[in-house]
Amino acid sequence: MVMLVVAFVSFSLFNFVGDPINNMVGEETSDEERAEIREILGLNDPVIAQFTRFVINASQGEFGISYQLRRPVSELISERLPATLELVIISALIALVLGTLLGVYTGIKRKGFLSDTILAVSLLGVSLPTFVIGILFIYLFAVILGILPSFGRGEVVDLGFWSTGFLTISGIKAIILPSVTLSLFQMTYIIRLVRAEMMEILQTDYIKFARARGINEKSIHYKHALKNGLIPVITIAGINIGTLIAFSIITETVFQWPGMGFLFIQAVKFVDIPIMSAYLVFIAFVFVMINFIVDILYYFIDPRIRVKTEAVSG
């Protein structure tokens, strides 16, 4: 249902964003030829017909041929997917791991120089726009220090259906700046969320009793407190992965990262409707899947949900 609505919105919006024909032909193409091309591409058919054609094709993974690049869209997307996914996975990992650790630290040590610094810097991470952060990083690490590349993915290794940048030194160097840039705003949310959770949980009775029992602090912090505080974090993290894929458009453009976000921006510039529609549908699909997975994860993490379900069924 969600998918159909998104498909319809993405499809109909794109009939009003400019003329793809103008970008495909040179200045000298006559008006008759432009009309002919319109006819061949089916742009003159009624909207319903175009949309139905689109939906039928899309459900079979067939999104047509890109107007600008003149290659099948499904091929373009599968080529670019590994780049975006690698970037998003690393960013998500950095945000989650670093965010959680720092969140726990600032939750435990509520006042203190390091704590305050971490919180202040994280605030910067969420207030500065991604492209500003990206360009600042490029300037610092590529131009001034010259230790990391300013653009591109480095050398990638082709593993059949996946191309990875993890197996080469240049690939690893290339993913550092973009993934850190992309992870910053999410990291801030996680730090603050975990911190709030930790502060709240550390006040609860069962923590007090655990301390009374003599369990060591480290175990209390991580095994008892953190685990219980993870639920909201997982929710946010789940939704944020979807946002990461969306924000990757900006990061990919700044770093010339050959992923799907970059493909999408080029498509918008050239009014490449097949790519734009396919991308929107794909993103909607990703969001739907992530929410689904998050719901399932709840079941496993929160014993209360499990108990409730068993009580209901039992």
Place this chain on the structure above:
Amino acid sequence: MKIKNLCKLILTLLFVFGFSSAWAANTIKWSMKGDSLTLDPHAQNEGPTTMVSRQIYEALVTRGIDMSIGPQLATDWKATNPTTWVFNLRTDVTFHNGDKMTSEDVVFSLLRAQQPTSDFKEYISTITSVKALDDYSVEIQTRDPNPILLNQLSNIFVMSKKWASENFAVVPQNWDAGQETFSATNAMGTGPFEITLREPNTKTIFKKNKKWWGTVEHNIDEIQLLPIANAATRVAALLSGEIDIVTDAPVQDLDRIASSGAHKVISVEQMRTIFLGMDQAADQLRSGNTGDNPFKKKEVRQAFYQAIDIEAIKEKVMRGLSSPAGIITFPGVTGYTKALDERLPYDVAAAKQLLADAGYPDGFDIELRCPNDRYVNDEAICTAVVGMLGKIGVNVSLNAQTKSKHFKELKDDQGDFYMLGWGVPTLDSHYVFHYLYESGASWNKVNFSDATVDAAIRVMEGEVDLDKRNAAIAEAWKIVRDNIAYLPLHHQVISWASKRTVDVPIRPNNEPLFRFSNKRF
């Protein structure tokens, strides 16, 4: 033992890193905003696309660094009668795969460029037949005597007939949504470089063609084209040393780049003029408030012209990098003269008076349409124009949008007052008149129409007597200039930024010729 391991480690590192740099080929890393759209040499008549094709494909004749026409695949030619030309070809040319080039390939390529799906067919629409006289000579017939045939042929690339037939690329890339041609992602030309890797929008690698027929005047083994869309990143990559040359350095960063000891900036007037169009035929302005069309009166058009302070635009908006213009074409085009390029003086008082004389003492409203991602600082120029016209009482609302929408709406006759830029690949005035001044021409959205000019255009097309032709061109320019059909702004200036150790001669058509480039260590 520890020391032994340390030694092994150091040796390994030296081995790995040493090898990677010491014996590296002389590579030039080239970047620009966009990428070539296709490797098919006849499919897309577009800037970056031709820039790439120019390194790997060649034509019968070509323009040198100084833009003059000279032989390339043809050695000499003559017109045996006004509508027939015979070209003699080089006998020592081979394609990148080793096949010899013969007249068959030339005939095939010219005919291919005339196919319905070719974007170059308008260039050579006057050619009626091409045939091989023997293995190394070709006869071309034109419908009428064509004085600019050579100019046109310089942009028609020769590809291998055998290779095209074997790879189903006999027809230029087709619109039909079923096919993606081999020629879009692969190339088979005769040029000084050949493409060994092609990843659109990421990386294209050109390797030196060791079998090239010409005299090698460069010292490059490899070119890597690495497009970077984001302007700031592109400049950063240049400054950090990851890129050797950027052929579209953003104007606002030129000072920064020039101040770097390791880099340099070179500029040249580009073969492109930017101007504003004023619809003089509509009965009523689409965006006006006077109920009529002020642009019908020449005084109004002149008032607008004299209200523009082009020096201010040059200094503040273009950072000094533009060349104020008096006509809408540039030096180097047949028919251009310095006298024609003299602007009317900037005079706000005179402009106000002209408006009052025309019956609009309080000015009027109008919309100005501009692209925001096509020409250098296009939107900024238009914003400046809005302010300047405000001084004479004209209230301009600016509509700046992406080029795909701007040009579409212009072609749909939606512009009262708009910005346009025009380059002239044939370096001949006919190209300008045929598209911008001829009655009903496809880009003549000011709707200018004059029978004398139309007649002159016909003379430009068919007259081989140079004196008569030049007279017709001069007469046409005089008429359109007096009419103030368009409001000329400036000739664009392009700047290339590169490392100091890299020398690539800059050319007014913004096309680098890497076969003349040099990289020192």
